[in-house]
Amino acid sequence: MAVEIPTDFSTGWVQKVMADGKQVAEVAKEYIRSINRQVVVIYPMGADGRADLTKGLTSTGASVVWDLDANTATVGEEGNALSTVYVADGNIISSYSGETTAATLQPDVITDNRGLFDRNTYKIVKIGTQYWMAENLRATCFRDGSSIASISSGENAAWKANTTGAYLASTDYDWLQVAGYMYNGYCVTSEKGIAPEGWEVPSTEQLTKLRTAGGLAAANFKASDFGMWSEGMTGNNITGFDAVATGTYANGDITGLYSDTYFWGSTVSTSWLRVEGLSTLRVNGTAKNVAVSGPDDCHAYTFGHSIRCVRK
Template sequence: MNEMKKVILTMAVVVFSTSCIAQSSSATSPDLNQDGVVGMNDLLILLTAFGDFDVDFDGVWDSVDLCVDTLACNYDNNPTSACEYLDALAVCGGNCASDINGDGECDEFYGSCEGEVSLFYNGYNYNLVSIDNRCWLAQNLRSSTFSNGDSIPFISESEDWVSLDSAGYTLPILNNSEWIESYGSLYNGFAVIDNRGLCPAGWSIPSINELSSLIALEGAAAIRASEFDSPAWNGTNSTGFSAVPAGWIDNSGVQYGLLGWSIIWASDVTEYDWPPTILLDNVWLDSSNYISYDAQSFSYGMSVRCIKDTE
């Protein structure tokens, strides 16, 4: 077959050369691509009649051309290898599929948590978990200070919680510090939206979309702590997210749902025209896989999780 192509090519060159010599007296121009120049590209167009092509116009038949895609990072008029492309780290021919946070480290090799398994923040150590290419704290926030070091007022009495119109936090059982390691703290909405930030630098309180996407992809049971975790719940915890039933505090300062509900603040503010109300979004999980997306007043106290920023 190759010998036949050589014969055809030789004949084509002879015919093409003869055509070029006679072009001044011929009604048919050999400038087949009409670029004003009779050259190799015109010859290659002629050769397509014999069953081959040169789609990238590099002077090499596609049947023997190793790379015909001009978008390939190794494209060359005389390629020595098959087409290769830039990976997520801009390496030609590399094998990194994603680098979501743009840190120059491949998520496939290091994960969205960059190979880290824990994070020490404001006096507490937190486990980290990578879920669907995002890095999460695997425990509820326990911090008593904002990310800039300012203290968050601790509220120990129900009546003080009701009258609070600024950032504050408490524990799942008022004045019972034994619960904080397992269940974290409960923060009001004013603390969540405070621009001093509850989460570590480079981390944020998740949006309602990020929380709902997590649950939609994995399911409620997959993010709830299992019966084998400490504290135990009746999920499968197949993701390692370890949602725990820390309950909540309503706007009257009464605590509910301990050991039965996990309610996590989102960062989204919802505004209602009538009556004029501004609420903060959140997600509710119970032991029966019930899921609810809601919005409560800033006077509620709920758990906080942090998600690593992607940029």
């Protein structure tokens, strides 16, 4: 099976390689910390229906072998640039002398349909051995189809009183498409489910794994497009995480717009102020590194933060 290596990843950082209606391989444009750069890697599909991350081959002919427990990759010696690779006997090879047919590519995305009208599609990015949403959640319904309460920024009393899950209403459609909604912590803990099917809000352990695989530096995670961060704060987005400076919502105000953003985690703990809350991942415009909150630094459920989910 011949696979033409793509050069355009505008439709998604992860592409499915399809043959006769079946996925036979995966192409990922990903950041690998051990070589500190972004590369295109092709992985065959394993017997479990997932990409076999121990059998990767880059577009320059280097082997990529991931240690799934350590979340680290060993990258072999590079050769010449490849335009085509081949899937044969569960492996990715750089040349093949027999007859072959051409595979097709399609973006690996999340199709998230909830209720009657809540329809969203999200790009996916591979960082280390994890797969993440490359966009902020935009859902207005829980996974079971029931509505999430929509509360405007001026309705602080209603926001603080909500314990069933709410998102901060937005009338700026264009900004919503890149920034998503900000949700209170009760959306994360709701049994109705906030994550798309097959995905979950990350635990502290999963957030820490992301931070490490992404090289720690905030610049690696921040969106590089104009208007996503204040001047001088834009990142290189080498991980493809594409974090947008949405700010955070608390006490009736959005603070840190264009200079800061938080993402909810799912780990419940109690802060040093004895307030129960959830873990977070913070990407700040002036901080050197991204930060994962510790047990004493959890955020109360009444904060409004963005949500990114990780594949189960």
